[in-house]
Amino acid sequence: MATENPLHQFTIERLIPIHIGGIDASYTNSALLMSVAVVLITGFVLLSTRNAALVPGRWQSVSEMLYEFVAHNLIDSNAGHDARPYLPFVFSLFTFILLGNLLGLVPYSFTFTSHIIVTFALAAVVFVGVTIIGIAKHGFRFLSLFVPHGVPPVLLLLLVPIEVLSYFIRPFTLSIRLFANMMAGHTMLVIFAGFVTALGLAGVLPLAVDVALVLLEVLVAVLQAYVFAILTCLYLADALHLH
Amino acid sequence: MPQLDLATFPPQLIWLAITFIVLYLLMAKLGLPRISRVLEARHQAIEGDLEKAQQMKVEAEAVIAAYERALSEARQQAQLTLKETTDRLNADAAERQRQTAEKLAAETAAAERRIAQAKNAAMADLRDMAVEVARAAAARLAGGALDGAGAAAAVDAVMRERS
Numbered sequence: 001m002a003t004e005n006p007l008h009q010f011t012i013e014r015l016i017p018i019h020i021g022g023i024d025a026s027y028t029n030s031a032l033l034m035s036v037a038v039v040l041i042t043g044f045v046l047l048s049t050r051n052a053a054l055v056p057g058r059w060q061s062v063s064e065m066l067y068e069f070v071a072h073n074l075i076d077s078n079a080g081h082d083a084r085p086y087l088p089f090v091f092s093l094f095t096f097i098l099l100g101n102l103l104g105l106v107p108y109s110f111t112f113t114s115h116i117i118v119t120f121a122l123a124a125v126v127f128v129g130v131t132i133i134g135i136a137k138h139g140f141r142f143l144s145l146f147v148p149h150g151v152p153p154v155l156l157l158l159l160v161p162i163e164v165l166s167y168f169i170r171p172f173t174l175s176i177r178l179f180a181n182m183m184a185g186h187t188m189l190v191i192f193a194g195f196v197t198a199l200g201l202a203g204v205l206p207l208a209v210d211v212a213l214v215l216l217e218v219l220v221a222v223l224q225a226y227v228f229a230i231l232t233c234l235y236l237a238d239a240l241h242l243h
Numbered sequence: 244m245p246q247l248d249l250a251t252f253p254p255q256l257i258w259l260a261i262t263f264i265v266l267y268l269l270m271a272k273l274g275l276p277r278i279s280r281v282l283e284a285r286h287q288a289i290e291g292d293l294e295k296a297q298q299m300k301v302e303a304e305a306v307i308a309a310y311e312r313a314l315s316e317a318r319q320q321a322q323l324t325l326k327e328t329t330d331r332l333n334a335d336a337a338e339r340q341r342q343t344a345e346k347l348a349a350e351t352a353a354a355e356r357r358i359a360q361a362k363n364a365a366m367a368d369l370r371d372m373a374v375e376v377a378r379a380a381a382a383r384l385a386g387g388a389l390d391g392a393g394a395a396a397a398v399d400a401v402m403r404e405r406s
Contacts, residue, residue, distance in 0.1 A: 014254070038263075067275065121259055
């Protein structure tokens with residue numbers, strides 16, 4: 001039994017090769033899982049609220065709880081009530097990443113959030129969007145975001161470059177955090193799974209580790225989606241209120 | 244590391260954009276408005292119910308106040324009526340008592356008059372009888388007749404002494 005290359009699971013497979021004008025737009029396993037996530041989210045939200053009642057049923061309650069979680073715990077308490085117009089974006093972002101992380105834990109499926117290009121694209125959308133919102137709302141005063149309050153002018157020479165750097169590093173930290181968490185977790189799972197067959201009877205030990213790791217990964221999947229969404233809200237708060 | 248395979252970037256980015264935009268549009272235009280609508284409706288209903296409850300409470304308080312007022316008025320009225328009736332009854336009783344006392348007094352006076360008359364009549368008879376007895380006694384003892392006027396004067400003198 002040859003142990004599988006733990007990185008093999010991240011391979012992009014072109015299920016339906018599509019090329020438009022020399023650009024590779026193939027429908028891949030990544031795209032399949034993205035589609036599944038969208039179908040599940042949309043299906044759940046739309047079916048559970050099909051006959052939305054004043055007194056909700058159990059499925060409608062779940063949708064409402066999800067909505068209120070994003071509306072209150074993410075947006076209101078981090079970005080303020082005036083960030084409510086961005087609720088659909090934060091809601092879509094949170095549920096999309098959450099489903100991407102969780103669906104990746106299903107055996108033989110694929111984790112699209114374990115690819116840096118996907119997480120970076122999402123983070124870049126957040127970064128560019130937040131910056132545009134900040135400039136549109138405050139104009140030139142948006143630059144005051146880089147000037148900390150109550151600091152001696154001499155120290156500003158040091159602090160302003162740090163603030164600028166920490167601002168522009170945001171899309172990288174945001175994307176690498178999610179990508180690295182997902183990739184590391186899944187790599188560990190496959191490495192330990194490889195030991196199960198290799199060790200024979202003693203393979204129950206790595207199997208037990210894998211069971212524990214799957215539970216941990218569920219936690220990480222939820223937590224990282226939450227972290228991504230909450231940081232988005234905090235960046236939004238900066239853009240809207242400038243500290 | 245498959246993540247660094249640049250050739251896979253375009254299809255991933257293209258489908259990420261497609262799926263995420265589809266998700267965003269479906270949520271923004273269809274899914275979330277449904278949820279926010281029902282939440283808003285519930286919020287309105289609860290607010291409305293609370294408002295109605297508040298209004299009913301105020302109404303109930305007004306009714307209670309009116310009831311209390313009516314009760315105290317009725318009590319006052321009852322006391323007034325009671326007092327009037329007592330007064331009237333007292334007056335009636337006093338009147339009747341007075342009339343009875345008057346009647347009794349009149350009757351007593353009449354009876355006393357009758358007694359006095361009877362007494363006077365009896366006294367007159369007694370005097371006549373005494374005069375007759377005196378005349379008869381005088382005739383039997385002294386053999387002479389005693390004239391009426393003299394006997395009467397003697398009896399009167401004795402009676403005046405004794406009475």
